Amino acid sequence: MTAFLQIRNLSARLRNTGHRLLRSVDIDLPAGVVRGLVGESGAGKSMIGKAVLGVLPASVEIVEGEIFLDGHDLLRMKPAERRRLIGASTALIPQDPLTALNPSRRIGPQITDRLVDILGWTKERARARALELLGEVRIPEPERVVRLYPHELSGGMRQRVLIASAFAAEPKLIVADEPTTALDVTVQKQILRLISELQARHGTALLFVTHDLGVVSKICDSLSVLYAGKVVEDTTVDAFFAAPRHPYSAALLAATPRHNDPASSLRPVPRDVLDAVAAEIAAADAAWSRHG
C-alpha cells in the first residue's frame, strides 16, 4: 500500500541567497499514522509542513523532488486543482492560536468556511457541523461560542477551535505545526490529549512538527529527526527511544530535560557531534553539486 503522503528527495532553498533549507528529504506517511518531525529551530521542520500544504513563503523555492498527496503529484498540478485537493484532504493546526484566527470574523464560520466555500455545503449543514465539532473538542455552550469573536476566547479555547476547524472536512492528513508551543503548560497537556484522541477516532494521518521529544514519545508512532534541512534519522518511536542510531539523535535525546532526574537536565548537544553532522551535510552537499 502506498502512503497517503509521500515526500521524495525534496530540496528547497532561499530564492535570493541560495541558502539551502531542505536537503533531499524523504518522508512517508500512511493513513492513520502519526509521524513526528523533530529538530532544532531552523532545521526545516515547519518548512516541510508548509511545502506539503502549499504555503511556502515566496522567498523559498523548491529545487527538486516530489510531494505526492493521495497519489497526486502536488508540485506539478495546476494551482487551482492543487488548492482544492489540499483544502479538501488536508488541514493545518497552527502554532499560535492567538494569531491564527481572523479577528474580524465570528468563530462559527471560521470553523466551517471551507465546507461551504470549497466543498459546497449549505450554510445550515455547516452550522450544525460547527456545533458538533465544538462539542467534540469539548467547548461548552457551542451555540454561544459560534457567535463569538476570537478575542472573546482564551488561548486554549482558540486552539480547540482551530483543532475543530482542522477536523471539519474529515481530512486524511493534518499538519500540526508545534500546536502547543504557544500555550500554557497546563493547557498544553489537554490540547495534546485532544489532538491525539481526535486523530485516533478519525483515523487521520498526522504530521506533528515539534522540538519536544517528550511530546513525540506521547503521541507519535514514528519520527524523522532533522538537522539543517536533512533527515538524519527516520525510525519508529519505540526504536528511537530504545536506541537512537544517529549520534545527533542520541545527543538530542540526551539533551531533553527530565523531571525525575533534574541533575542531568539541560545538557547541550556536544560540539563534536554538531561538527560531525555538519561535515556529513557538507559532504552530501558536495556530492549533490557534483551530480547537479
Next chain:
Amino acid sequence: MQLARTIFGRLATTLITLIGVAVIVFFIVRIVPGDPIAMMLPPGATDADIDRLRALYGLDKSIPQQFAIWFGNVLHGDFGTSISTRQPVLSLVLNRLPATLELSLVALLIAVALGGSLAVLGTRFRGRKAEAGVDLANGIGLSVPDFLWGLVLILLFGVLWPLFHISGRVSPRLDIPFSTQFYLLESIVTLRFDILADLVDHMFMPALALALPLAAIISQLLKQSLKETVNLDYAVLARTKGYSETRVILSEALPNAVLPTLTLIGVQFTFLMGGTVIIERLFSYEGLGNMAIDAVINRDLPLIQGIVILFALMFTFVNLAVDMTYALLNPRLRNA
C-alpha cells in the same frame, strides 16, 4: 451604552470647537484689510452715507460688541443677512450645501473605489510588474494637486476630446422638478435618469479631480496594510483551506487591513472638502465653495462666517462618522 456616551462626548467637544471657530473667524475677517461698506457704495458717496450704512449693518460698534450681537442671534438660528445679496445667510448657505455635499461624496466614492481596487490589484500581483504600475500611478496621483488635475481634465475631456461638460452643475435647458437641492439623490429616487445623466456629465470631472489625490493616498496605504496582513497566520491558514489568493485578500485580509486606512480617509476627506472651494470655482459648479470665494471677494462678512461655520460643522461630523464606522468594523471595540 458605551457608544451613546462616546457620541455625547463627541457632540460636546464639537460644540466647543464650533464656538472656537466662530470666534476666530469673526475676528479675522474684521482684522484683515477690506471694507464691505466701501464695496457696496457707488463712487462719490459721502461720509454720511458711509456712516449710515455702517450703522445699519452694525459695523460701527466695537468688534467684541459686534460678536456678542451676532453670536446671540446665531444661538437663535439667525446667521444674519448677506451684505452682497441682502438675503438671509442661513437659507443661502443651506441652498448651496447639497451641491457641495453631493460633489464631495461622489468624489469620495470614486476615490475609495479607485484606490481600493488599485490596492487589491497591487497586493494580488505583489512583487510583479502590475505592482510597479500601481506604485507609479500612486506616485503620479500624489504629486499632482486636485486643481491641477482639474485643469488637466478640462484640457483632455473638455477641449481636446469634449466628452463632458466643463461648467455648471446641470444644463440650464433642463427643467428641474425637484423639491430639494439634492439633485443627484432626487433624480435617483424619482427615477429621472435623463437628469441624472446630465448631473453626472457635469459632476464627473470635478469629482474625479478631487478624487485622484485621495485615491492615490488610499491605494498606497491600503496596499501596504494588505501586504502585511496577507502574511499573517490567519491568511496562511485560509490558503491551506483551499482559498485562492484573491479570495484570501478580499475576505480575510481586507476587513482587517481597512481599519488603519479608514482613519486616514476621514482626515483626507476633510481636505477634499476644502479642495471643493477651488475646484467648484474652476468648473463654475454652484456649490458652497464657489459661494465662499464670492463672499470673500465682496467682503460679505456674515456670509463668510456662515460658510466657515458650516464647513467646520461638516468636518467634525465627518470625523464622528469615521470613528463610528471604525467601531462598527472592529469587533474588539464594538463589544467593549
